[in-house]
Amino acid sequence: MLIFSTGCPRFVKVSVALQLLTSLLSIASKTLACPATGYCTMEAAPESRHVVIVGGGLAGLTAALEVVKNKGRVTIIEKCAKLGGNSAKASSGINGAETAPQNALGIPDSTALFKEDTLRSGKGRCAAELVDVLVNKSAGAIDALQSLGIDLSNIAQCGGHSRPRTHRAAATAKATNIGGVIMHTLIDHLHSLPPSAVQVLTNTRALELLQDSRTGRVKGVRCRVGDGSGEGDRAVEADAVVLATGGYSADREGLLQKHVPGVSRLATTNGAWATGDGVKLGLAIGAGSVDLDQVQLHPTGLVDPKDPTNPTKFLAPEALRAIGGILLNQKGERFVDELSTRDVVAQAILEHCQPLQLEGATKRAAEEATLAPVTAFLVLNDESVERFGRSVAEFYMKMGFMQKFATEEELCDHWRLPVAHVARTLDEYGRVEHDAFGKPSAPVLFRLDQSLYTCLVTPSLHYTMGGLKIDTGGRVLTQAGDVIPGLWAAGEVTGGVHGANRLAGNSLLECMVFGKLVGEGASDPSAEQQPSPVPSSERQTQFA
Incomplete structure (x- = not known):
């Protein structure tokens, strides 16, 4: 897995590389001419709009790039010590x-x-x-x-x-994950160019949206720098504010407990920073919300056999099942089409599998006021491991999340599974005319001459589909549908895109698409007065 550190000081002026994805632009004399897909440095004009972006993940950085492309100035407020968030x-x-x-x-x-x-x-x-x-x-x-x-x-x-x-x-x-690669690339560009139009405040928490007392227009953010003592409180004024703080899958005592208490004690794949800050900031000034009770369980959070009740899980990506991994229960049997939607697979695990029975797991779970995880066995062979990436599999093995076995018997002995049932399941998979669970085809077939690999997996809080109400341009709306002037939002902080269940791969896409839209809108003073943009029904070949 790619590990990176931006090394951001508390208040750093950095410049932004601008990706110009439309046709050749006519650029002001202070800028460098550059091709449609290249980079150029653009100095913000003294009278340019200032946009505050709360959150330093993919949605936030994409918005920042767009603001500066439109000759605006950006301040990024990030409560963690480095940029990246869950996007990484x-x-x-x-x-x-x-x-x-x-x-x-x-x-x-x-x-x-x-x-x-x-x-x-x-x-x-x-x-x-x-x-x-x-x-x-x-x-x-x-x-x-x-x-x-x-x-x-x-x-x-x-x-x-x-x-x-x-x-x-x-x-x-080299073991990498695509979110880390994307964020590493964007952050490198932020820090590799001369100082120009962006300020980054790390270790800084947004406390309150500032509004004009007469018009209600959002005009900035009150934030707190550093250790939380209040001595570093400051107001950052802006022409527009973008909320890009992500979701609330780690906000156990707050939004989760209020809206979906039944899942608030499950493990999560999110970092501790996912506490719904942007949602709370918006709600505090009258923003509308959508589907706050819709929370996604990812079916395959990785269980560390040495630390099974740790409330934070490393994610076993859906690609592991897409390239051939199958799921077995404690009877050694499949119980679901592994390529069903996440909600279906997660529910099937909870219904057909059992809590982990490792020594001390149940007692420790009680002591930690959490649940002994209900687990399934994710099983792969050499072919699927090669297709996924052996370097990543080796990383999982090094971390203790994946085990390798030479034979079915060795696997079953280790996990105390019935050999006959496992052997029959692997032999029949993909070789019967009609899959018992409706899977249209098997990405790989299991053979006796290949090694087997297993991961213990459990449904884990992964994504919150609900969030602030927005229009198609990313403007934040009241519950009645009125635009809150000066306020925009993109990414997991918003609701409405994914409904009751998010498809794998749509999160990074949402951050890119709506991050660009809100950056464009927030840097345009006329955008707030325009009707909600009507989406085109045609594929758009330009990311514009």
């Missing part, structure tokens, strides 16, 4: 339909199919107009990342998708 942990990939990598591999796809899959996964709760924006700008988002030198040639068909469209880097000798 994303591992399955980023979705796109009708993309250049798909075309190169002969994969037939369309934005219409992509929209159908997203709406079906959302179970009637998606805002169709937001989904239109997401899918129609997806190919442009892939193009934009590739123009930065990011490899997206490895495409998988993850759960709930009717076509292979989840893009990530090809397997290499």
Whole structure:
């Protein structure tokens, strides 16, 4: 896995590399002419709009790039010591339909199919107009990342998708995750250019949105720098504010307990920073909300056999099942189509599998006021490991998350599974005419001459589909649908895109697409007065 550190001091002026993804731009004399997919440095004009962006993940940095491209100035407020957030942990990939990598591999796809899959996964709760924006700008988002030198040639068909469209880097000798690669690339550009238009405040928490007492317009952020003593409190004034703080999957005593108390004690794949700060900031000034009770359990949080009740889980990406991994219960039997949507697979694990029975697990769970995890066995063979990336598998083995066995008997002896049932399951998988769980095809077949690999997995809090109410341009709305002037939001802090269940690969895409839109809107003083943009029904080849 790629580990990076930005080394940001508490208050650092940095410049931003601008990706110009439209046709050749006519740039002011203070800027450098550059090709449509290249970079240039742009000095902000003294009278330029100042935009405060709360959150330093992919949505926030994408918005920042767009603001500066439009000659604005940016202050990024990040409560952690470094940029990246949960975006840096994303591992399955980023979705796109009708993309250049798909075309190169002969994969037939369309934005219409992509929209159908997203709406079906959302179970009637998606805002169709937001989904239109997401899918129609997806190919442009892939193009934009590739123009930065990011490899997206490895495409998988993850759960709930009717076509292979989840893009990530090809397997290499170095263990990487695609979210880390993307964030590392953006952060490198932030820190490699001369100081110009961006200020980054790390270790700084946003406390309150500032409003004009007469108009209600959001005009800045009150924030606290440092140790929380209050001595570092300051007001950062702005022409517009963008909320990009992510979700609330680690806010156990707050939003989770209030809206979905039944899952608040489950393990989470999120970092401790995922406490819904942006949602709370917006709600405090009258912003509307959507689907705050809709929380996604990822079916495969990795269980460390040496620390099974740790409340924070490392994620076993959906790509592990997309390339051939199957799920077994304690009877040694499959119980679900592994490529169903995440909610279906997670619920099947909870219904057909048992709590982990390792020595001390149940007692420790009680002591920690959490649950002994209900676990399934994720089983792979050599072929699937090679397709996923052996370097990543070796990383998992080094961390203790994955075990390798020479034979079925060795695997069953280790996990106390019935050999006959496991042998029959592996032998029948993909070789019977009709899969018992409706899986259309088996990505790999299991053979006796291949090693086997297992991971213990458990459903874990992963993503919050609910959040602030927005329009198709990312403007934050009241519950009645009125625009809150000066306030924008993008990424997991918002609701409406994913409905009741998010498809794998749509999170990074949402950050890219809506991050760019809010950066564009927040830097345009006329955008707040315009009607909500109407999404195009056509695929947009330019990420514009």
